[in-house]
Amino acid sequence: MYPFKDDKNKIQNDSNINEIIDESILLEAEIEKKYSKSSLYKDAWKRLVRNKLAMVGLAIVILMAVIAIFSPFIAPYNPIDRIKEASQKGPSLQHWFGTDILGRDIFSRVLYGTRISMLVGVVAVAISLAIGLFLGALSGFFGGVSDAVIMRIADIFFAFPYILGAIVIMTVLGPGVLNVFIAIGILGWASVARLFRSSILSIKEKEYIEAARALGASNSRIIIKHIFPNSFAPIIVYSTMNVGTAIIVEAALSFLGLGVQPPTPSWGKMLSESLGYINTSPWMMFFPGIAILITCLGFVLLGDGLRDAFDPRLKR
């Protein structure tokens, strides 16, 4: 442990100084090799591809992304065009998912709704990640006062019911897509920060970080080169699942009339518009709900698969 404890040892060790230098270079190379992200992520990818459910999830996610991007070309109708003679019509060859009370084509509206859902999911999670990673790193790596303050603030966010928080923020900010991003994004940071903090703490204790530190690597270098790749796995898993949650929360906010405003097609809003007609036109509520379910399912299945892929010990 203490090679330079006394002079006799020191002399002995001095003669071996070249050996020590050689070893340190080897050690550095070893660290790079053993904990480099490429092998971790390559192995995880191999395991992921073998997992059928995860592949189903990935397929759904890709499909939804494609629909979101190309909905203007796929949709048979303009989602906000009212077709006067076709109000509240059930599913038919002309209108696959039927029409709503204003005579709008539900299939086209569901396709266009993908845009809002995917956008909110991705942007809100990106906001959570940006805040959460920054504060989590601050907290985990430097500890002390900043850690205590950040974690107490995180506690406050945890004690606050999620939907209630989203509703309060939306009331303050007013409805609109941009504000939905902000509300969901702000509410999600605490989990990311906690997750990142704890993986930093556990990794910080590991010997290869000690080794890197002993070799004189600077703090920022340690964070970027060693801690980041290794603590990213749980955050990737969490964020993937969180996109699913964000989509559900967006739908809930729009359902409550606080989210995306008409006439922009949003699944949650479509569900609230169907409220008075569940008896006469059940298709109005059926298809948007299915759309939310499938999209969320895609992200959750993918997240489950990623978790198993990153941590094969958990795989059952």
Added chain:
Amino acid sequence: MNNILEEKILEVKNLKTYFYTDGGVVKAVDGVNFDLKMGETLGIVGETGSGKSITALTILGLIPIPPGRIESGEIIFEGQDLLKYKISNLKHFRGNKISMIFQDPMTSLNPVFTIGYQIIESILAHQNVTKKQAYAQALELLDMVGISDRKKRMKSYPHEFSGGMRQRAMIAMAIANSPSILIADEPTTALDVTIQAQILELLDTLKKKTNSSVILITHDLGVIAKYAERVMVMYAGKPVEFASVDDIFYKPLHPYTLGLIGSISKLNEEKKERLKPIKGAPPSLIDLPKGCTFASRCKFAVKKCKENFPPAIEEETGHFTACFRAKEFMDGSLSRD
């Protein structure tokens, strides 16, 4: 050494336990033969992954299936083949006639039940007694394994015990139903050196007192030398040498055994020789080499070693070796150095 009754209590024949994993078939135990005599201590020695623990677990039917599978073999106990029993019926033997002590007493006791509860549970599983009687028996067992302040200790949880105490409690559980065979799987590996000796002494005393047989699994040749009467040396899932403890130490006939003996320090020797570790690493159990599994690390290896696995031959009475060159060691034409 002659006080051993020559009656065989357990006989294991051609036992093969494989594990089917994503990476391939792991041949953890690959053709193990041995017998256990009444009242003796049989040592099984080998490195980590040599199959010694899996052999023991297979005897009690404790191999998880899948991924494990018992490919072939017989385990004859009291004239019956245990492998022919349904797993659910093996419970009548487990902890009753054959019981087992595990390596790590930290994790082998259930953290949410008291020590007393766990001992009494063992008693009630096999004996037709009242809870009160079982409690009295448990107190007696704690006394036997050298745990004082018994009534208080009965109410303690495992985490309140030290490692050595936990292993004593494990032993109390194991001997609760006076088993005829006690399997100790590295019972002292996880313990401090000073405690190790105490636990082994305790096992030896209890064995003599109850006249049961012990299978002592360890990688420590010193322990074997002190407590075992016969020894099976295992390497990569196969037994390579099986003999009395004296033969193993004074007339080893397998290069691996030679290597093991060479790699332990002898404190009483005048000339301080450098320890000689066995060079190289054991082969992967997934794709074993064609010939002798030890050939790649063996300095005595000849051509045929790499082609076939040598059969186990009884070179002299009770001394089995699976090595083509054992005869040369025997007649002295090949030096053991």
Added chain:
Amino acid sequence: MFYYILKRILQIIPVVIGITILLFVLMYVIPEDPARLILEKGATPQALQNLREKMGIDKPVYVQYWRYVKQLSKGDLGTSYRYRRSVNSILAEHYPNSIKLAFVAIIIETIIGLLAGIISAVRKYSFLDVLVTVSTTILVCIPVYWLGMLLQIGFGLKLGWLPMSGMGDGSIRFYILPAITLASVSTAFVARITRSTMLDVMSNDYIRTAYAKGLSNNSVIYKHGLKNALIPVVTYIGIDLGTLMGGAILTETIFAWPGVGRTIYLAILQRDAPVVIGGTIVLVLIFVFMNLFVDIIYAILDPRIRLEGGGNINV
């Protein structure tokens, strides 16, 4: 143990203070004049000004906050702008409804979730296991209000077996649909947690010891396995009880359930700040104290923690 509980209670204080400040600032930002909410449309500017002064809402936010804290320390949550009733009495009227609903939901999720989780862990890879895994994944993703609507259509409208909404006379029939809706996501989580901890526990050394002792399969699974596996499950259920009691805004809205979640939601829409802040404070207190309660239960279930006096069991 005592110091542990004391420490936990002390930890709650900054959280509650933080939440009141957060809410106060947020509600203050809303550009709505409470005086206008209270007085009739045709009130004179002078009357409005008088009321503002009387309520102190013309003062800066920190002065108002301090006033509120003083009032709160007496247990007074203030007066609703809309209903001109004390917030205490409004909450006292609606909270019991939410708590009752939460308890029914917890019973549903515990029974169904635990059973499903145990079955799928014990019969790993069987048809039932796959069924449980698939249905819990779907359940996690079903929007609760959509599930509520489906149940209303199915059991209320088409079959006519159960009432579609409201509390009616308060009989159990009215509880069934909203409780199932409220419990849906949690049931899925309970099942998943039970399954994964069960599988985790069953790979422990002490399970092998239990088999080696000659215990029956059932005894090993349900005594040695389940008792260890229950610890995280009970933790989850306890925390969830705290969450559910704190307002099932969506479920209560869909089923017109006169609970506190819906009350707070309506108050937010009506900019009725005292109800929002007061309701949320009570809700958060319940949540935090439930967490504390869960930690104590946890310590009782797990003797390792009980005797250490708790160290790092921040869930």
